[in-house]
Amino acid sequence: xxxxxxxxxxxxxxxxxxxxxxxxxxxxxxxxxxxxxxxxxxxxxxxxxxxxxxxxxxxxxxxxxxxxxxxxxxxxxxxxxxxxxxxxxxxxxxx
Amino acid sequence: xxxxxxxxxxxxxxxxxxxxxxxxxxxxxxxxxxxxxxxxxxxxxxxxxxxxxxxxxxxxxxxxxxxxxxxxxxxxxxxxxxxxxxxxxxxxxxx
Numbered sequence: 001x002x003x004x005x006x007x008x009x010x011x012x013x014x015x016x017x018x019x020x021x022x023x024x025x026x027x028x029x030x031x032x033x034x035x036x037x038x039x040x041x042x043x044x045x046x047x048x049x050x051x052x053x054x055x056x057x058x059x060x061x062x063x064x065x066x067x068x069x070x071x072x073x074x075x076x077x078x079x080x081x082x083x084x085x086x087x088x089x090x091x092x093x094x095x
Numbered sequence: 096x097x098x099x100x101x102x103x104x105x106x107x108x109x110x111x112x113x114x115x116x117x118x119x120x121x122x123x124x125x126x127x128x129x130x131x132x133x134x135x136x137x138x139x140x141x142x143x144x145x146x147x148x149x150x151x152x153x154x155x156x157x158x159x160x161x162x163x164x165x166x167x168x169x170x171x172x173x174x175x176x177x178x179x180x181x182x183x184x185x186x187x188x189x190x
Contacts, residue, residue, distance in 0.1 A: 038147070042141075046137075046141065052133070053133060058133050060158075062155075064155045065153050
């Protein structure tokens with residue numbers, strides 16, 4: 001069973017993720033990205049997709065041309081877990 | 096300038112696209128897809144992305160694990176054009 005982060009753990013870890021926003025219910029984090037064009041946006045999505053598959057932890061996301069919106073949450077834990085933080089850090093590392 | 100489809104052209108072409116829904120304002124068409132898993136869903140998205148780039152006509156879409164929702168519209172024409180129908184037919188041909 002994947003352990004949901006406590007409120008303390010969440011705020012500590014979120015401090016390391018300055019570009020992500022916590023949702024009002026504290027169950028997910030969000031970040032929006034803007035790229036030069038669709039090629040760059042989908043190239044980025046492909047890198048995230050391969051990492052997500054490797055982690056068996058997938059984003060909820062949408063794309064319109066050069067924009068990508070990502071939501072990370074862990075459904076099995078009904079909230080945020082270490083997996084979301086790991087994936088967020090990977091995403092930040094490639095942008 | 097890309098020509099917006101007339102109401103008659105839209106209904107004629109939509110009859111060929113049985114799985115797509117016209118939005119209430121008739122400016123876009125939508126279709127939802129469900130795949131076996133994320134690998135299949137993102138593989139599908141990649142094929143659509145490559146075609147979209149080739150056409151220089153891109154979908155608005157979202158993905159959650161094995162589900163993909165696609166909206167097609169032509170912003171430059173403020174409505175549906177032949178490009179949307181061509182992309183929709185390509186998408187249908189690979190599903």
